[in-house]
Each structure stands twice: as structure tokens, then as C-alpha cells.
Amino acid sequence: MTLIDPSSLPRLAACYPHAAGRLQHKLAAEPLLSHAALAEAARALPPTHVEKRVHDAEDGAAFRMSGDQRDSADAIAQGGIDAAWIMLRCIEQLPDYRALLHRLLAELAPVITPASGPVRDVKGFAFISAPGTHTPFHFDAEYNILFQIAGDKVFATYPPAPPFVDLDAREAFHVSGANMLGWEPGFAAAGQQHMLAPGDALFVPYAAPHWVHAGDTPSVSLSVTWQTRASRAEADALALNPALRRIGLPYYDPAAAARVPWLRAAASRIGQRVGLL
Ligand SMILES: [Fe+2]
Numbered sequence: 001m002t003l004i005d006p007s008s009l010p011r012l013a014a015c016y017p018h019a020a021g022r023l024q025h026k027l028a029a030e031p032l033l034s035h036a037a038l039a040e041a042a043r044a045l046p047p048t049h050v051e052k053r054v055h056d057a058e059d060g061a062a063f064r065m066s067g068d069q070r071d072s073a074d075a076i077a078q079g080g081i082d083a084a085w086i087m088l089r090c091i092e093q094l095p096d097y098r099a100l101l102h103r104l105l106a107e108l109a110p111v112i113t114p115a116s117g118p119v120r121d122v123k124g125f126a127f128i129s130a131p132g133t134h135t136p137f138h139f140d141a142e143y144n145i146l147f148q149i150a151g152d153k154v155f156a157t158y159p160p161a162p163p164f165v166d167l168d169a170r171e172a173f174h175v176s177g178a179n180m181l182g183w184e185p186g187f188a189a190a191g192q193q194h195m196l197a198p199g200d201a202l203f204v205p206y207a208a209p210h211w212v213h214a215g216d217t218p219s220v221s222l223s224v225t226w227q228t229r230a231s232r233a234e235a236d237a238l239a240l241n242p243a244l245r246r247i248g249l250p251y252y253d254p255a256a257a258a259r260v261p262w263l264r265a266a267a268s269r270i271g272q273r274v275g276l277l
Contacts (some may be wrong), residue, residue: 003027004201005105012203017143017228018248020208023201025104025147032100033149033222038126039077039090041097049089055133055214056083060180063136066136070258076128077168080218085133088126097124100117101224102146113276119143119226129153129219135212137183139165140224141173144204148196151219153212156191160207161255164190167241170254171208174239196221207233233265239277240268 008023015021029039040051052072057063066084070078074082090098101124105112112119123142129151139160143249146155158164164182172178195200204210208269227235241251251259269277 001026001108003030003104008201009108009111012108013192016111016203017116018203018205020194021203022194023145023203024199025184025201026199027147027149027222027248030100030149033126033220035076035079035128035220036112037075038088038128038220039050039180041091041094041126042073042076042086044094045088045091045092051087051089052081053085053087054083054168055085055091055130057134057136059183060136060138063180074090080128081087081130083130084133084141085130086128088128091124091126092122098122100124104147104224105226107232108145116143116230117227119222119228120232121227123225125223125225127221127223129214129221131214131216131218133212133214133219134192137181137211138179139169139173139181139207139209139210140179140225141205141207141231142227143171143231144223144225145201146196146202146204147222147224148198149220149222153218153219154215154216155194155196155202155204155212156210157194157202158187158209160205160209163187165207166208166257167251167253171241174235175242175273183211206234220231231259233262236268236272237264240264240271243271243277 003026005024050072052066054066072086092101101122105119237252244251252264
């Protein structure tokens with residue numbers, strides 16, 4: 001049995017890799033995504049890969065860690081927690097979850113591989129969100145498909161370009177990992193809002209800013225993320241920018257570039273290897 005509805009492949013082909021698009025899946029009954037299994041996963045992961053944050057942050061600054069992190073597994077086992085957002089990071093560390101992620105991507109490979117080359121650096125994240133959880137405006141430097149397993153979500157996506165995400169933010173991510181973005185009231189009407197219920201999934205393009213709002217019941221979602229050879233090159237080219245700027249050479253701006261920055265990426269990797277970056 002396939003995990004992704006076959007009708008989703010032509011729909012993904014129409015949008016991948018540049019635009020957000022919806023898919024349909026059959027993961028709702030997947031045992032690995034039950035609260036009991038996710039609680040076990042939370043116990044098996046390194047503690048630093050289980051994050052519990054406040055559920056009602058208005059912006060990135062307020063999206064702080066919440067209370068005792070050690071009780072996250074128990075909270076998941078009980079079906080979630082009334083007022084917290086819990087993320088299991090890098091669940092590909094656990095063999096059963098890694099197999100599930102690769103099974104999902106294998107079904108999508110006929111669309112993904114011709115358009116962007118094979119996936120690499122596959123990672124998985126599980127989100128257990130209290131009703132009404134708001135994930136503030138941010139971006140992720142990866143391709144993502146979010147599978148909605150339980151509860152509803154509104155997932156709003158924006159183009160990966162100014163004014164929503166500027167070059168400073170793109171570069172800062174590759175220096176510090178910071179990915180929260182400033183929110184302007186004028187952005188509200190510019191996003192594309194996707195209503196996700198169990199059985200729905202959403203492809204989110206590389207670096208596309210987004211905010212997420214959970215509905216009135218506890219929510220469970222699974223994200224599978226990946227890189228491509230070109231996205232790796234873009235990241236390496238961005239990491240080279242501060243050094244280029246210091247010596248007055250032109251820097252790389254993904255919003256203005258028409259081609260993949262292969263040469264800049266190669267120079268960046270050499271710089272990283274010899275400790276210059
Ligand atoms: Fe995100």
C-alpha cells in the first residue's frame with residue numbers, strides 16, 4: 001500500500017520545487033505516529049532533540065522553552081499538553097522512523113529527482129501541539145513536506161524573498177542557526193493560507209517563510225525535510241558572503257541570482273576546510 005495518494009504526484013510535479021502545494025496521504029493510522037509511539041521516541045532521542053516551547057508566542061522572541069523539558073515524553077503519552085508545543089527533532093536517528101521517512105520520499109522520487117536531483121540529508125521532525133498553538137513567522141533552510149496526522153492547522157506560506165526574508169536573515173541562519181523573522185502587519189494579506197486536516201500534507205519550498213496556527217484540538221504533524229545538491233551550494237555560497245564583503249568583492253544574493261552558485265560554493269567549501277570561514 002502506498003503512503004501517499006497517487007493523485008498527489010502530478011500535483012506536486014506542478015509546483016515542485018518553487019511553489020507550495022498540497023498532497024494527500026494515508027499516514028493517519030501509522031503506528032509510529034501514535035501518541036504512545038511518539039512518547040517512546042521522545043524517550044529514545046537525545047534530550048537536546050526534544051524541545052518543549054510555549055504555545056502562545058506572538059513572535060520569535062517570545063517563542064521560548066517551556067518549563068521542565070524532562071516531562072515531554074509523559075505529556076505526549078497522555079495525548080499532548082494543554083499549553084505547550086513539543087518538537088521531536090531529527091527522528092531519523094531512530095531506525096523505524098528513518099525507514100518511514102525514506103519510504104515517503106521513495107514514493108515522491110519520480111517527481112523530486114527529475115526536478116532537483118536526488119534528495120540528501122533527509123531529516124524528520126514530529127510536532128505535538130496544544131490547541132491554538134501559534135508557531136511564529138520564520139523560515140527553514142530545507143525543503144519540507146508537513147503531513148498532518150491529527151487535529152487541524154492553518155499553515156501560511158510566503159515567497160522566499162524580500163520583504164518577507166532578506167539577505168541578512170538568510171546569511172544569519174548559516175552563521176548562528178537563527179531562523180525567526182520580523183513580522184509586519186502588512187504581511188498578513190500576502191501569505192497563502194493552507195488549511196490542513198488529517199490526511200492533508202503541504203510541500204513548503206526551500207527557505208519559504210511561514211507561520212502555523214493549530215486548531216481547537218490537539219495536533220500531531222510529521223515533517224520530512226531534505227536538501228539537494230543545489231540547496232547545499234546555495235547554503236555554502238551564503239556562508240562565503242561575510243568574507244567577500246570584508247574584502248570588497250561581490251556577494252551572493254539568492255533573490256537576485258538566476259543560476260546555482262556552484263563556483264562560490266566550491267570556494268566556500270575550500271575556505272571552510274582550511275578554517276578561513
Ligand atoms: Fe518551520
